[in-house]
Amino acid sequence: MINPMKKRDALKTIAACALSIWATGQLAACSEKGPAFTAIDLTGADYARDFSLMDHNGKPRTLKDFQGKIVMMFFGYTQCPDVCPTSMSEMATIRQLLGQDAERVQCLFVTLDPERDKPEMLKDYMQAFDPTFLALVPTPEQLVPLAKDFKVYYKKVEGPTPTSYTMDHTAGSYVYDTRGKLRLFTRYGTKPELTAADLRILLQQGGSGV
Numbered sequence: 241m242i243n244p245m246k247k248r249d250a251l252k253t254i255a256a257c258a259l260s261i262w263a264t265g266q267l268a269a270c271s272e273k274g275p276a277f278t279a280i281d282l283t284g285a286d287y288a289r290d291f292s293l294m295d296h297n298g299k300p301r302t303l304k305d306f307q308g309k310i311v312m313m314f315f316g317y318t319q320c321p322d323v324c325p326t327s328m329s330e331m332a333t334i335r336q337l338l339g340q341d342a343e344r345v346q347c348l349f350v351t352l353d354p355e356r357d358k359p360e361m362l363k364d365y366m367q368a369f370d371p372t373f374l375a376l377v378p379t380p381e382q383l384v385p386l387a388k389d390f391k392v393y394y395k396k397v398e399g400p401t402p403t404s405y406t407m408d409h410t411a412g413s414y415v416y417d418t419r420g421k422l423r424l425f426t427r428y429g430t431k432p433e434l435t436a437a438d439l440r441i442l443l444q445q446g447g448s449g450v
Contacts, residue, residue, distance in 0.1 A: 253440040263366045277441065279415065279424040288390040288414055288422050291377040292398075293350070296362040301376060303420040310345045310439050311416040315392045315409060317353035323411045323428060328369040330432045331413070335419060337436040341443055344418070348377045352409050354383060354395045390414070417442050 290303050303311065312331055316324035328349065335342040349366065351357040354377055357365075362375035374391035380384050387394055394409040401437050415438070423442060 252324060277424055277438045278385040278430060279426040279438050281427055282414075282422050285422050290420075291350075291376070291390075292387065293378050293382065293386075294359075296359045296366065296375040296377060298359065301374070303416060306346045306416075308344070308418050309422060310418060311348060311414075311420070311444055312345065312439075313348045313350065313411075313416070315350045315387070315390070315394070317351055317407050317409070318357050318361055319353070319408075320407065325369075325407075327411065327413065327428060328365075328373070329372070330430075330435075332370040333432040334436045334439065335372075337432060341440070344443060345439060348375045349373060350386075351375060351377055352383065352387070352392075352407055354378060354380055356403070415439070415442070418446055424436050 245314060266291045271399045292300065292302050295301050312334075314324075314327055314331070316327065318324070328347075333343055335347070339343060347370065349362070351362060357375075357377065359375075359377060362377065366373040366375050374447045386392075394407055397406045397408055413426045414422060415424035417423045424438060426438070
């Protein structure tokens, strides 16, 4: 006979997973214990595992470069009017909230607009929010498979002139633990205090996730 309590817990887990999938349009890996974070728990996901891109200083980067740190990774573009600057400002606030643990967090900005976002422009953009932030610059050829692997939506929206277009894109950040394992997806608009609390959990776990 099935234990009623276990059955109820299982149904709660299924419901939580279904909610996560509905909220992001992505397949999320949920544990039997249910989500322990404000962000969507992606522990065990089989996508967005790594990248190989140049940063705004011309240095090749992969996730291994940030071993021992939490990595927050956001996809956007510098001429974004609202979502991107808001998200970057919130990342800076999250680091401030973490105090001394801020040095254990690396924030990355991946441009979806390499046509206009040149390295020097990206460097200035990062400096405007936090001097520790790094921008990653895919080539146009790298961008398509990269976005597919990371399940990131983006679309060019034509403007009144050829260079005044905007970009529709996924809003939210991937979070990797200190071992470089994908763990969370933070939704746009989440209060920095809640995300900071999630990062503290990951730092305490020290990479003990799947």
